[in-house]
Amino acid sequence: MSALHELTLSDAATLLRQRQISSVELTRAFLERIEALDGRIRAFTLVTADLALQQAQEADQRLQRGEQVTPLTGIPLAIKDVICTKDIPTTCSSRMLEHFRPPFNATVMERLQAAGAVMLGKTNMDEFAMGSSTEHSAFFPTHNPWDLERTPGGSSGGSAAAVAAGMAPGALGSDTGGSIRQPAALCNVVGLKPTYGRVSRFGLVAFASSLDQIGPFARTARDAALLLQAIAGPDPRDSTCSATPVPDYTAELTGEIRGLRIGVPVEYWEAPGMDPGVARVGQEAVNRLRELGAEIREVSLPHTRYGVAAYYIIAPAEASANLARYDGVKYGYSYRDTSDMWEALDKTRQYGFGPEVKRRIMLGTYVLSAGYYDAYYKQAQKVRALIAQDFERAFEQCDVLVSPASPTVAFKLGEKLSDPYQMYLNDVFTIPANLAGICGISIPSGFSEGLPVGLQILGNAFAEATILRVADAFQRVTDYHTQRPAL
Amino acid sequence: MIDRETVLHIAQLARLGLSDEEVELFRQQLSSILEHMAILREADVSGVSPLAHASRLTNVMREDEPGPSYPPEVLLANAPDQEEQCLKVNAVLEES
Numbered sequence: 001m002s003a004l005h006e007l008t009l010s011d012a013a014t015l016l017r018q019r020q021i022s023s024v025e026l027t028r029a030f031l032e033r034i035e036a037l038d039g040r041i042r043a044f045t046l047v048t049a050d051l052a053l054q055q056a057q058e059a060d061q062r063l064q065r066g067e068q069v070t071p072l073t074g075i076p077l078a079i080k081d082v083i084c085t086k087d088i089p090t091t092c093s094s095r096m097l098e099h100f101r102p103p104f105n106a107t108v109m110e111r112l113q114a115a116g117a118v119m120l121g122k123t124n125m126d127e128f129a130m131g132s133s134t135e136h137s138a139f140f141p142t143h144n145p146w147d148l149e150r151t152p153g154g155s156s157g158g159s160a161a162a163v164a165a166g167m168a169p170g171a172l173g174s175d176t177g178g179s180i181r182q183p184a185a186l187c188n189v190v191g192l193k194p195t196y197g198r199v200s201r202f203g204l205v206a207f208a209s210s211l212d213q214i215g216p217f218a219r220t221a222r223d224a225a226l227l228l229q230a231i232a233g234p235d236p237r238d239s240t241c242s243a244t245p246v247p248d249y250t251a252e253l254t255g256e257i258r259g260l261r262i263g264v265p266v267e268y269w270e271a272p273g274m275d276p277g278v279a280r281v282g283q284e285a286v287n288r289l290r291e292l293g294a295e296i297r298e299v300s301l302p303h304t305r306y307g308v309a310a311y312y313i314i315a316p317a318e319a320s321a322n323l324a325r326y327d328g329v330k331y332g333y334s335y336r337d338t339s340d341m342w343e344a345l346d347k348t349r350q351y352g353f354g355p356e357v358k359r360r361i362m363l364g365t366y367v368l369s370a371g372y373y374d375a376y377y378k379q380a381q382k383v384r385a386l387i388a389q390d391f392e393r394a395f396e397q398c399d400v401l402v403s404p405a406s407p408t409v410a411f412k413l414g415e416k417l418s419d420p421y422q423m424y425l426n427d428v429f430t431i432p433a434n435l436a437g438i439c440g441i442s443i444p445s446g447f448s449e450g451l452p453v454g455l456q457i458l459g460n461a462f463a464e465a466t467i468l469r470v471a472d473a474f475q476r477v478t479d480y481h482t483q484r485p486a487l
Numbered sequence: 488m489i490d491r492e493t494v495l496h497i498a499q500l501a502r503l504g505l506s507d508e509e510v511e512l513f514r515q516q517l518s519s520i521l522e523h524m525a526i527l528r529e530a531d532v533s534g535v536s537p538l539a540h541a542s543r544l545t546n547v548m549r550e551d552e553p554g555p556s557y558p559p560e561v562l563l564a565n566a567p568d569q570e571e572q573c574l575k576v577n578a579v580l581e582e583s
Contacts, residue, residue, distance in 0.1 A: 103561045195543050198546075210540035239547040309524045320501060327502075331575055334567035341577040342502075350504030358503060362494070362513050363520060365501040379527050381537030386530065388538055420516055421523050437541025461543060 005028035005166040009075055009223035012169055016063055016074045017071035023074030024055035027118050030076045033256050034120065034167045037487055041131075043152075043162040044445040045081050046089055047121035055118040062116050068445075071226045073083075073116030078168035080159050082129050083214065085109055092205050093137035094127045094460040096332045096352035104171035106203020107238065108172060108214055108231045117228045120168055122476045123158030126358050127354045129179055129207045129260065132318065132426045134415065136356040141413055143254030144187060145485040146451055156217070156247030160187040163217045165487060170227050177311050178405075178430025180215045181442035184284045185405035185454020188444045188483065190471065191217050192224045192373035196437035198483060199228075200235035202441035209240075210320035211311075211434040219481055221471035225249035244462050251473040252465035253459060260470065262286075262396030268429055269303035273467060278449030282404040285445040285455045285474070289369050289402070292473055301390040301399055305431060306383045311431040313367050314423050319357075328354060364365065367464030388436040391460070401458040402468055403429050405442035409451035427455060439464050443471045444480040452480075510518045 004026050007015070014022045031049050035313050040045055046120070059074035063068065084102035086109070091097045105113070111447070126136035134142040134157025142157040144150040145165040156173030160183035162170050173180040175193035183189025192215045199214045216227035232246045264286060265409040267277065290296050328334030328348030335347035367376035394401060407428060416423040433440040438461050445455035455474070459467040475481050494514045498505050505513065559572045566576040 013572065022502035075494060079530055100565055103557055103564065107505075152527055160563060196540075197544065210542075236549060240542045240544065240548075242542075242544065303530065306527055306530050309527050313522065313524060313527075324502075328567060329574055331567075338568070339577050341579055345502045346504035349502060350506075353503070358505070358509065359513065359516060361501050362497055364490075365497050365519065366493075366521075376521075376524060376527075379530075379532065381539060382532035382535045383527055383530050384541075385535050385538035386532065388541060414525055421520055425522075437542070437543070461541075 005033045007169060009169040009220050010071070011219065012075060013071045018064065019068060022119060024053060026074065027052050027056040027076045027120070030120055030168055037165055037167060040148060041122055041145055041161050043142050043158040043165065043167060044078070044121045045093060045124050045139060045158070048088060048119055049416040052118050055162065058115045059118060065072060068116065070115040070230065071370035072112065074118065074119045074231050075170065076118040076125050076168060078120050078162040078171040079109070079111065080126060080156050080161055080171070080173045081127055082174050082205045082484065083172060084205065085117060085119070085122065087373055088122070090122070090205070093125045093139055094357070095138045096326050096331065096353065097325055097354040102203070104203060105263050107204065107235045109201035111231050115443050123156070123162055123171060125158055127357050128176055128205070129155040130356050130360055132178070132182060133421050134145060134158060135413060135417055136354060138354045143145070144410045145346040146150050146188065147410065150412055153186035153406070155179040157183045159217050160184050160189055160191065163176060163187070163189045163219065164485060165337060166484065168170035170223055172214060173217055174204055174212055174214050174435065176211045177315060177434050179320040180217065181405045181430050181440055181454070181456055182426065183193040183217065183461070184442040186452060188452035189217055190224045190441065190443050190481065192228060192234065192441045193433065193439060194228060194464055195239050198439070198462065200238040200241045202235055202237040206322040208315040209322060210318060211315060215459060216259055221441070221468050222250060222253055223278065224441070225253060225468045226422045231399070234294070247465050249465055249468055252469050253443050255471060255476050257289065257470055260293045260294045260400070261398045262289055262296050263298060263299035263394055264396070264399040265299050265301045265304070265401050265403060268299050268403035269406060271428055273407045273425060273428070275448065278404045278453050279403060279405055281446035281448050282455060286402060287472070288474060288477060289389035292477065297398065298321045299394045299401065301391050301394060301432065303383065303386040305400060307387055307432045307435065308424055308428055310380040310383040310387065311361070311427070311435060313376050316360040316364030317368050317377055318364070320361045320368065323361055325358065325401065369388060384435045387432050391432070391436045391438055395460040400467055403456050405429060409448050433458055435463060439467060440465045441471050443474060444460050444478055489514055491519065
């Protein structure tokens with residue numbers, strides 16, 4: 001048997017059910033791994049070791065009794081620090097929420113707990129999920145396990161790095177413009193952004209409410225399917241959460257993709273800024289899918305070039321409204337050295353928010369302000385409609401669409417910090433799916449210059465089973481996802 | 488191009504205090520970012536309705552059923568300041 005921290009979630013679940021290992025042993029193995037490595041990687045903002053061992057003991061009792069055992073019973077997981085955990089700090093990697101302890105659990109946490117999962121800790125992120133490198137954490141940057149000088153991507157960089165380094169077999173993140181898929185790509189793990197409305201957002205600290213979605217990280221498509229199964233489905237506390245039935249995702253992992261129509265969106269592959277090494281790896285991945293019997297066809301998403309601009313108007317606009325709640329009155333950081341209400345408000349927000357959050361509040365407030373609303377915000381919403389129509393037409397001709405998840409491999413820490421728009425351009429292939437509300441997954445697909453390249457597979461709304469089937473079929477004939485960084 | 492006055496106006500709308508350095512930084516950065524946004528003007532949006540969300544849902548209704556809420560001390564546990572089970576804030580109206 002391989003070392004416990006090298007097990008996939010599915011294999012660990014099998015060994016737990018067979019009582020060959022205990023959840024306490026498994027949890028200890030990951031806690032030891034975190035202890036050994038996280039000083040260098042810094043994926044976690046908080047490690048909840050005592051709680052984890054307590055939950056592991058309870059899971060072992062469940063496994064022993066053979067009652068209410070699910071594939072996640074006894075499985076340790078890492079949780080992005082944007083997801084509310086009752087009485088446990090939920091900081092969004094912001095000074096504003098540094099000491100915030102939510103009085104409730106997010107719905108996804110309730111579901112994981114009901115399934116018997118174990119929480120290892122909370123993971124680092126770009127502040128309030130705004131960023132593509134995890135460098136905008138107010139606490140510290142996370143390092144990419146494949147090269148500690150480079151970023152893990154973002155904003156869910158902590159969750160991606162934790163799984164990549166074997167510090168957790170799975171994790172949850174959130175994806176507003178690529179914040180699951182891009183770090184998954186840059187860290188050589190699987191990251192799935194579900195359809196808007198597939199997973200409840202109750203208890204997800206809001207960034208851009210028409211775009212945010214919670215999703216899983218794992219090493220394999222099968223593991224991601226198990227995690228999605230546990231968290232998907234309607235929730236009376238989130239009215240945007242859909243009643244569309246949740247299929248049995250692992251039952252759909254047949255390995256069979258013969259005749260499946262796979263679209264290759266030309267605008268993605270020919271995008272300016274696409275690294276030739278990344279494109280080459282992506283092309284080889286497409287060839288593998290063809291060899292598996294899929295029908296590859298070129299397809300056009302003509303409004304792709306407007307995606308980044310539309311997104312960086314709509315997301316900051318929504319963020320500026322959502323973040324208005326941080327006023328230093330109800331919870332969070334509060335500037336106290338004045339008796340003047342307005343000064344307290346201004347300074348609470350001046351000292352509580354970091355630079356990228358302030359930049360987006362300013363940008364969002366500007367595009368919503370009188371005189372600019374029509375030119376920027378309304379125009380962006382119209383372009384959003386065009387981008388959604390592009391996908392509707394494409395999915396009439398194709399079952400899924402594939403491209404690299406990110407135009408480059410992991411970049412150096414500090415490399416893009418001084419030019420915000422260069423950082424934003426990193427999201428060029430992931431943003432359109434959020435604007436259209438469809439689902440997407442990034443899977444390990446090879447290496448360029450020794451660094452991971454992720455293949456993004458986009459599916460129509462509620463077609464998670466299809467993209468997982470393609471991802472699983474690819475992983476059955478490749479071993480990129482089994483390769484580990486030297487640590 | 489965004490000038491200094493616009494930055495200060497926007498910051499005031501957002502109730503966001505900024506240092507002098509931040510005012511200058513955001514003046515430059517917002518100008519540069521908005522230049523990139525100009526590309527949106529090239530899109531032909533004639534006859535296109537704005538899309539506010541992609542949830543495919545309209546008018547989600549449910550029964551209005553009363554349920555237990557949180558005790559005040561739980562909700563006030565994160566409050567920066569409180570008094571008699573209320574949030575304590577600076578005076579809004581000053582005595583003249």
